[in-house]
Amino acid sequence: xxxxxxxxxxxxxxxxxxxxxxxxxxxxxxxxxxxxxxxxxxxxxxxxxxxxxxxxxxxxxxxxxxxxxxxxxxxxxxxxxxxxxxxxxxxxxxxxxxxxxxxxxxxxxxxxxxxxxxxxxxxxxxxxxxxxxxxxxxxxxxxxxxxxxxxxxxxxxxxxxxxxxxxxxxxxxxxxxxxxxxxxxxxxxxxxxxxxxxxxxxxxxxxxxxxxxxxxxxxxxxxxxxxxxxxxx
Numbered sequence: 112x113x114x115x116x117x118x119x120x121x122x123x124x125x126x127x128x129x130x131x132x133x134x135x136x137x138x139x140x141x142x143x144x145x146x147x148x149x150x151x152x153x154x155x156x157x158x159x160x161x162x163x164x165x166x167x168x169x170x171x172x173x174x175x176x177x178x179x180x181x182x183x184x185x186x187x188x189x190x191x192x193x194x195x196x197x198x199x200x201x202x203x204x205x206x207x208x209x210x211x212x213x214x215x216x217x218x219x220x221x222x223x224x225x226x227x228x229x230x231x232x233x234x235x236x237x238x239x240x241x242x243x244x245x246x247x248x249x250x251x252x253x254x255x256x257x258x259x260x261x262x263x264x265x266x267x268x269x270x271x272x273x274x275x276x277x278x279x280x281x282x283x284x285x286x287x288x289x290x291x292x293x294x295x296x297x298x299x300x301x302x303x304x305x306x307x308x309x310x311x312x313x314x315x316x317x318x319x320x321x322x323x324x325x326x327x328x329x330x331x332x333x334x335x336x337x338x339x340x341x342x343x344x
Contacts, residue, residue: 131202133195138187143198145178149295151267153178154255155207158331162208163201169194175256175331177265177296210332212254217299217314217335219248219290223343225313232275232292232309240344246270247290247311248337252297254329262301262319264329269297281307288314290337314340 132144143160145153154177161180164173172183188194221244222229233240252268259265274295282305285291289300291308300306301318318328329335 131199133198135191136181139184141182141184141188141191141194141198143180143182143202145202147178149178149267151253151255152207154253154267155209156202156205158210159205159208160198160201163205164198174258176258177256212330212332212334214334214336215329217316217337218340219312219314219337220340221247221290221312221342223313225286225289226311226343228278228292228309229311229344232273232311235275236273238272241342243273243311244339244342246273247292247297248339252335252337254331254333254335256331257327257329260302260304260319262327262329263298264301264318264333264335266297266335269295271295275309277307278309281305282310285310286313287318288316290314 129146131146134142136142145157147153157175157178157180161173161175164170164180164182169184169188170182171185174181174183182194220226222240229240229243233243236243250268250270252266254264255267256265257263269292273292275292277293284303285300285306287300287303289306289310290312291298291300291306291310293308298308299314299316299318316328319326
């Protein structure tokens with residue numbers, strides 16, 4: 112069995128993780144988690160490791176997450192430690208992978224009933240709602256990974272001044288298209304349903320359509336700029 116190779120939070124140590132964590136998920140999957148904070152540089156290293164992993168003959172699928180990835184093997188590896196060693200060496204040696212994605216400019220209806228958590232975000236940040244809106248649309252975001260639900264993109268680039276923890280009680284029926292903040296990440300709801308992220312606005316775009324040639328609107332490496340279509344405080 113693989114041992115976790117990083118310091119675990121809550122073990123009494125204040126040391127930050129400096130090496131990756133690796134663990135088996137069942138017998139045919141291995142999870143690789145990068146150390147440190149959620150940065151674009153770390154995610155680019157994950158993209159590089161993803162590309163290299165897809166070239167392995169024993170890997171059937173690579174699932175990319177936020178500063179992590181999971182290898183799904185065509186069959187259970189005889190010696191998982193060999194794969195783990197390869198991942199660690201590749202992580203240390205590979206340069207960052209830069210993806211030249213598309214640029215999306217997305218209009219947002221800030222505030223109102225569909226952005227009901229804007230006040231909470233402003234209160235948490237000790238800023239006005241106008242300042243939160245300005246900081247949110249003043250940044251450029253990068254789609255780091257797709258997941259959670261079909262079409263949902265995890266966005267890096269949120270100004271840390273408006274980072275807000277996810278809600279302890281999720282919204283039960285958040286609409287697809289809701290513009291959200293969850294911790295240090297920004298997002299847009301891809302499907303209607305329960306959601307613990309903070310709603311600050313709404314956009315009319317459709318992130319997932321199974322009838323399109325590419326059902327997901329976004330891809331890894333795409334960039335997003337928001338702009339206010341309307342503001343309702």
